[in-house]
Amino acid sequence: MSYLPYIVAAWLFVVGLYGIVTSRNLIHLAVCLTVTQSSTYVLLLAIGYKHRATAPIFYGVPVGSRAVDPVVQALTLTDVVVSVTVVALILALTVDIHRDAKTVDPDEIEAFRG
Amino acid sequence: MIPLQLAALLMVGLAGTTVVLMRDPLRMTILNAVYALTLTILFLVFQAPDVALSMLVVGGIAYPIVLLAAIARVRSGGDE
Amino acid sequence: MNRRARIAVFAVAAAGLAALLVASVVDLPAFGHYQGAYGNQLNREAVAERHTTNVVTATVFDYRGFDTLGEEFILFAAVVGVTLLLRRHKDSEDHQEVLRKADDDRVRSDAIRIVGLLAMPALFLLGLWLVAFGLVTPGGGFQGGVLLAGSLFVVFLAAGFRPYAHLTPAHWADSAEGSGAAAFTLLGLGPLLAGAAYLHNFLGSGVRGTLESGGSMTLLNWATAVEVTAAMVLLFSEFLESYVLPSVRPLQ
């Protein structure tokens, strides 16, 4: 039971990849990409967690008290906001592809072969 | 591993899988917002309020706007 | 490679990858028994050194401030990339002309207009509060910035595209994003030219638990808020313009 969070993270990673490989719509593919990325958030925060510990915010909480790891939260916090714009870049590409190729199915885009 | 954490984890796993399995873009966008909500709850339960806030704001505002605009643009531009 | 063969091969590989990932995560310390010295060190000393009670924000803007600079420029490059990719052909109508044409989607129902136009300032204030108190309680430039952009977006929902476009002109959003990012790098460059390290916290640590705790972190926090808000506004406007204005001729 004490490894379930990590297992869920690994599961989300692989499910996201499955979604990407079998996707028929680039917008669906972009969201599957975010699912894969969210697996790293779950893993990072699960690693940093400590039992019976408060959040690393010492406002109204004495400084010495047992707190979870702030570093993983700092890494995840910025990554969440930034990944929206990266997915938006991929969606912008999707919109442009649809305008030129009239399809958003990755298997039917015929730009180049071999 | 308190029961609340267990529940939150199972919800995240379930919501993530459902988002991937839902092929229709519009329903997937709504499910994606639900998935962001389950992640927010999970981060809260993992004692990470900053990240929960970040996921709440991003999952509630940024993703829906960008996804819905892209879907509308693809649907209105094309002939389908 | 046809689709079914690809999925079959992927299924085998994914099973292998999943096995590898599970084999690796079971070697991690059990959930809840993390012993990392790095985090404990920060938890013990951040409040004393920088008088900020939110150690996560102290890590984001001071201890690992250079990571945040990198993340900000990912955001910056992505939004510039979206602007590059969704740019319309030179000879299509310019901005003002296009605005005139987009007049038909003005929100009719008064209820939505009133509730929307009341909600906007409230959300805006909430965003500002989220940024301002980021050093004290959960929050910060990133989360507050997205909420501020969201509150501006409520104007589009409540009043239609033209009022929204007037409220968020591309020129000003561009400049705000650029100056927010430039402010972050220059706040780092200043101490470097004065002989200290890059991104050194040159202001005093201020009073614990109040708004002016954390020294130059507050400046970095607000620079980030300006950049994230402007970037999100640009992002939403780019996608809205490409959606609201199907009249824009597709490129030949």
Next chain:
Amino acid sequence: MSWLLPLTVALPFTGAALGVALDHWLPEWVKQFPALVFSVATTVCAVLALAHSGSAPVHWFGGWQPKHGIAIGIAFVGEPLGAGMAALAGVLATAALLFSWHYMEEAPRLYRVLMLVFLGGMCGFALSGDLFNMFVFFEVMGVAAYALAGYHIEQLGPLQGALNFAITNSIGAYMILFGTALVYGETGALNLAQIGKTLAGHPPDALLVVAFTLILVGFLVKAAVVPFHLWLADAHAVAPAPVCVLYSGAMVELGLLGIARVYWTAFEAPFAMHAPDVRNVLLVVGIATALLGAVMAFLQRHLKRLLAYSTISHAGVMLAGVALLDHASLAGVANLVLSHGLLKGALFLAAGVLLREFHSIDELRLHGRGRELPLLGVLFGLAAFGLVGFPYVGTFLGHALIDDGGIELGHSWLPPLLMVASAVSAAAILRAGARIFLGWGPKHDPLLAPEPEEKPPEGRGSGPLMVVTVAALVTAGLVASVVPGLQDGTEHAAAHFMDRQAYVSHVLEGKPVDVLPDVPAVVHRATDASIAYGLGAAALTVLVTLFGLSGRRIPNVFEPPINVLKAAHSGIVGDYVMWLTVGTAVLGGVWILTLTRG
């Protein structure tokens, strides 16, 4: 002198931010200059940092020195190989910006801003001493590169190329983050020196093997190594020529620098007993990449796609050099990166000039039309000849050191394979050059895969400036093998790069590293074996080029494998991600069986 290091990142970033902030207030004629000024300033800082890199200055951001042996802040380490890579990136970015003076007229402002962010990301990645910080700069480079790849939005090719690029590299980045999280869970540290110190006595368990595999795969995707290379040819074929200079000259090589840095600082100690297993797997992957890249290069008629596959082939040779795990080969890789970056940059810019002049980039369609540009033809030929590895010319020093390293370690079967790979890929370029500039060979060649035509950029660009840039890169690339003292300098630097104890004590405890001995300004006489392989490569290149120009059909026994190869490069992102997963599973599986036993 450590204040130079952050400048290589802060300057381009500030330039990009101000470029966007002040754009509406700058008069039109001024807008050409700022990007170039910032790029030149960054290059100067990087070169100065390289000059002072003997003492490997460490810069702790925010002034957070390590406390009680725990690294608190983020460190930049200005050791020679990292600083050299940053300097090369600066030179190539400046050359690209100079080349595209009036070349990119559609959205010049956004193009220049993204080029500066790209340069800042590359310098940051080369110098960073923190695992998560490397991931952040990996993403900065990535995002700037995705947007630049899709620059020509009016065509489908660039958009699909950029999409494949974005998705495969994003997944690579998430794998690095997953690996970093595993390492952080195990060691509680993000600073590479501290991770190395913690893992020193650590037994090689499944976590370390999988973390090593995931991080390595993320870098292998960027280094375009088989089977993770599929996105590179698409992205190169469609990106504007000056952008391809940065892709092939610096970004691919940074993936290899990432592998070397992460291996030697963090993962060498726990896997020390099984180093041969790590070496053999990477050698096999490197050689497969070198050969596949060369063969695919020979099958292309689209000049930029041909050059892209040649880059993949060279990435394979470089990975084989790194995989030999000894300082001579690592020095060889450093020299190969230098000369290959300059020469390949010149070739891409020459392709850009061809596209501007004749509105086509197709070798058959340009048949004989290059005669109108004799100077460009000469430069193109010289650059291609430099890539062959003829003794004391161009990439010879790199190939020689790698061959000597291979023979020294008893892998005498390695140099012939690398010779064949570099000969075939150079022959492909020479064949294209001869057909375009000299008009040799038939107008039709069924062997070569047809490609959609590419729309030329709108700007006329300034002809003489473009040719001057190409000439400068070619001369620098050709003389790279005979620079006095370069061989000894890179060998000492490589030896320092691999010394983990010195790196850990230097970064964490500030113990000064023993400064590199001053290097005698002499060019060593190459070993007989390497000269023999150099001449062999030249002879083989001439043979293969003539065969290519002769238009004779290849024997049909090779037909099926070539069709399979072409089918694999399908352009469908689902295939690419499938190969990415297969590659990760195979690499991880092999290593978990070999590295964790005993």
